[in-house]
Amino acid sequence: MVTRKNSSWWLKIALAVVMSLACGVELAAVDPSKPFVYLTREPLTSCDPAVVVDGTAEQLHGTAYEGLLKYKDGSTELEPALAESYEVSSDALIYTFYLRKGVKFHDGTDFTSDAVKYSFERVKALNLGVATYLKGFDRVEIEGDYKVKLILQEPNVSFIYGIPWIKIISPTAARAHEQGGDWAQAWLYDHMVGTGPYMMDHWDRATELVLKKFPTYWGGWEGKHLQGLVFKVVAEPATQRMLLETGDADMIDQVLVSDIGIIKANPELVYNEEKVLGIQQIMMNTKQGPLADIRIRQAMSYAWDYEKMIAEVMGGHAYPAQGPLDPAFPEHDKTLPIYHKDLEKARQLLADAGYPHGGFTLKLAVVQRLMWEIQGGQMFQEDLAQLGVRLEIQELAWATMLSACKDPAGGFDMCFLSIGARIADPNVIFARGWHTGGVYEWSHFANPELDAILDEALRTVDPGTRRQLYVRAQRMIVDACPAIWVMTSSQRNAMRAWVHGYKMSPVDEFLTNFYTMWIE
């Protein structure tokens, strides 16, 4: 009897493998109990709210940590958070906060004035990240368990607007994990112990941060809320959109201009867009090269096509600028001149400066792979060519741009720059872009008179007087024409239609109140 070898065993194994793999991806359906999946473009670099100040970190920290105050949803106004109320002394040196009672940290300990003192002193001692919002801060004085005074060495009227970014951590947990006077930096790198509505479940620092509900959150869980949060790192915009369309993601933070129409046409998706505080400009080198002549800078301002930039490059998703301050600020001077494209005027100015036919070359730095800057630069290149001016565009990594554009001899005549606000106070724009030594002082303006005005505005308590100082500062800057004020921008994101309760913040695109959102 001949026995045939059973040669189909490999077929059976293959079939078993295929069957288990081909379970398929379960199509997402609306499920209010499932965790909310948010796709973020960059990984979180630290769970410690004191050491990093970037959009992703601030957004993620805001789920587990809270400050004494917070920005009202959809507004630039401040409202109570861990403090129920506050007072500011007439000289703006003492900020008194009356703390909320009955608040617990994630480790079960009580929130009291000791936590505020510890958190603020920690930020000051480490002098990293969010310490930038503590300019002038000296010390904390405690008066009982629920009253603290933040004492400043010098008046800083913008101080209050940075308070939401100073997160309060559990001093009990931090002190228990301090090592060698490090203020628990090593431990808080991958642990979160705040008072926020969500607490850390686990963090894979390469891929995702997962948070679960904090059951004893002081705000309570009556009504509708998100039951958990998952922040996944997905750098590729096309992949973000794909995951959103299938329902595997509930919200994404990157929407390309080219995708807006597709998202809007999809009834299962919601497209959000709103103006956000900030300004996009081309800083011109006022110290070296052809642009040291104000007439040539003015010529550049008349050569830029403002309307085309907004209508075509940005697809209509931007707004006109008027000077160095976003028009949404109350301190904005509405009487400032607005430039429009006028090549004849530009040609006349060039002729007055001794260049009737152009004949020189300018170098423009743009951020690598940032398409709207690159396309705007190319548009500018074509227009300048009509004036006989050659424009070289160079894409730089952001780290390189920070250094190259800061140096007047860095080789660039113009640098594209976007400044976001992140706090609802004009000082943040002026200090970084126009004060001598500011991190974005790329026009090398260095005007001591302007510095004095800005320093005085920072100390001035009366809103009317303060506004007048900022109006003078704006006029001084605009008269010197050190930049082309390209536009003010909007923020964009997209989410599933089953997400409710979301409000975009005009202060910062990363300011999201997940606690008031729900799925239905």
Next chain:
Amino acid sequence: MIIYVVKRLLLLIPVILGICVITFVISRVIPADPAQVAAGLDAGPEQVETLRRMMGLDKPLYIQFLIYMKGLSRGDLGRSMRTRQPVMKDIQLYFPATLELAVITMLLYTIVGIPLGIISATTRSPLGDLLTRIFAILGTAMPIFWLALLFQLFFYGQLHWLPAIGRLDTYVAAPSRITGMYLFDSLLTANWPAFVNALRHIILPATTLVLGRLAVAVRLTRVSMLEMLGKDYVRTARAKGLRERAVIMRHAFRNALIPIITILALQFGWLLGGTVLVEAIFSWPGIGQYAILSIIALDFSPIMGIAVLSAVIFTLLNLIVDVSYVLIDPRISW
């Protein structure tokens, strides 16, 4: 042979030294402010200075280099300004993902590419030859990121067969860490749910990488086999009455292996360097992603650490290939 291996390993020292000098000089020559980038866009000048001092960037360049080399001699690759962790710890986090993807890709590459090349060489069909050429051209011409997006769109977006991103689903616990490679760790710990989940996640990125490079394996195997099949000893083997399968596999293929192994090693080294585009599209947390983020932030320590790692990988791979030559062809000795 042992002396040869030891000599080759000792050669690693000047190679690493050279790599360190070159990457150090290049990264410091570029005008940049990595302290500002690491501190965050909104950090003030004081916070940036604090970070600069913490990271030793305020010291003279030669002191920075000496500090780095001293650490390197102890296996310390420095600290990343961006992640604020030791570079060695970051590499331990990111590298296993790349290693796992590279190993699975190479397995598929070998299992599919070499047999296809052998079949193509032995069938001697003009149509087969044409198809192989077309396949080779297509494989080389197709941009890998395009292929990746296409697979993602089709197998995830349309068919919903496979996941789009990552190494595991969110609420599937990673297997106990032994190697950091989820497939192998879950096999070793008999964690079948994690194994199946990890396998489903790796299929798309691995297939993308395989298809993008498969043509090289097929063409090279075919060419190498054709050369061997035309030799006298193969004619003799046939004349002796050996079965065709034995002629091909035991005689021709063994002699054709040397160039094939060389190419396989190069491909593996390339994969271990991190396939940035595939990792970006599939959100695969590998060394390529870590390298890109470090380069964008001009984070010096990781850049140098990855350069050193790449040098070590390629040196060891070349050594393994050279040793394998001896095993395949006893006529070769070092």
